[in-house]
Amino acid sequence: MTMRHPFVMALCACLLSCSLAWAQAARQTASSQNNTDHTHQALPPEPLQRVLQSVVTVQSRSxxxxNTSRTLGQRREGSGVVIGPDLVLTIGYLLLEAESVDLIDHQGRRIPGQVRAVDNLSGLGLIRALVPxxxxxxxxxxxxxLPTPGKLWTLGQNETAPTAxxxxxxxxxxxGWxxxxxxxxxxxxxVNNWSGSGLFDDQGRLVGIGSLLVQDVYGDQVPLPGNLFVPVNLLKDPLPDLLRSGKRPGPGTPWLGITSQRLPSGGLAVLRVSPGSPAALAGIAVGDTLLALQGQTLQDLPDFYRRLRALGPAGSPLTLTVRSDGQSRDVDLLSTDRATALKRPSGI
Structure with missing residues (x-):
């Protein structure tokens, strides 16, 4: 009996493990099948052709x-969507400080373009084609x-069908930027073709522009990857001004030139300081820790940015509490408009 008892226990454990493995495999197979079926669901026929020919390749060179060539590269490529006569909407980081822009349509035609606007607040960019x-x-x-959850479709450059x-x-x-x-x-x-790709509703209307691959779509610390699309409604009000002057009306959004991330121990770690930025001129350096804004502790990045914007537009004074080499000090700065720190793209 004493000899058989461990054997029986081991046998039961083995059978249980096999059962769990089989169940997990079945769930994964079903999930994979559901994802495959979902991915291949098509847009209704009527808007499909319009969507297929509206997405173009965007190639830019700075x-x-x-400044942005160091982080984004000198040559950049992504997608854009035709939203008006000779007008293409894309993601703004493809166009920052761009000297030249080319568009390539679904037929392979290469069309010269010109940056019309880069909206740093939304992150969207506009290109005007120089030939029809x-x-x-x-x-x-x-x-x-849009309902959440809800079905949408995306299409990027060189893709022959939208993905659900x-x-x-x-x-x-x-x-952090x-x-x-x-x-x-x-x-x-x-999806891996997100940069500037279009996000469409079931009527083929453009509702978003692809920006990023994110690792946490729900924001609950569960690592479920997905994509971030910038909503097109952020463009609608400023669009006439962006087309006319290349910028939103009124003062710009305050910018300090600090790339940072939240520290588990508290504060924000400075990862990068843009050359010539307000932060650089004030002596803030990589490796410093941002502790407080206007004397109030910084909780995280959203807290930092919301409070920074609440202080006023670009040009507003502020005080950051910064820790360097174990010593804390108050640093006075004047925010600026990020556009003033960048070379204006050719065409604006």
Missing amino acids: HAQA LRLESVPLGDSDS LELVSRKFFAG EYLLEAPLMTMPA
Whole structure:
């Protein structure tokens, strides 16, 4: 009996493990099948052709010495969507400090373009084709009224069919480069052709522009990857001014030139300081820790950016408490408009 008892226990454990493994494999197979079926669901026929011919390749080149060439590269490529006569909407980081821009349509035609605007607040960018595109534009949808969860489709450069996605979250997103979106469009499953790609509703209307691959679409620390799309409604109000002057009306959004991330122990670690920025001029350096703004402790990136913007537009004074080499000090700064720290793209 004493000899058989361990054997019986081991046998039971083995059978239980096999049962669990089989169940997990079955769930994964079903999930994979569901994802495959979901991915290949097509847009209705009527808007499909318009969407297919509206997405173009965007190729840009910046000056080798441009500030953003160090982080984004001198040559950049992504997608864009035709939204008006000879007008293409894309993601702004493709166009920052761009000297030249080319568009390539679904037929392989290379069309010279010119940067019309880069909106640093939303992260979107506009390109004007210098010769007629002869492509049908897609209408802008209402990104604010989309249901969550809800079905959408994305299409990027060189893709022959849209991919079905699920809108799963509108959680805020804060990028360490002083970028904040309060209600982006978070989608699953993750796709790898996101940069400037179009996000469309079931009528073929454009509701978002692809920006990032994110590792946490729900914001609950569960690592579920997906994509962030910038809602097109952020573009609608400033669009006439962006087309006319290349910028939003009124003072710019305050910018300090600090790339940072939250520390588990508290504060924000400074990862990068842009040359010539307010932070650089004030002596803030990589390795410093931001502790407080106007004497109030900084909780995280969204807290930092919201409070910075609440202090006023670009040019407003502020005080950061900074720890360097174990010593804390107060640093007085004047924020600025990020556009003033960048070389204006050719065309604006």
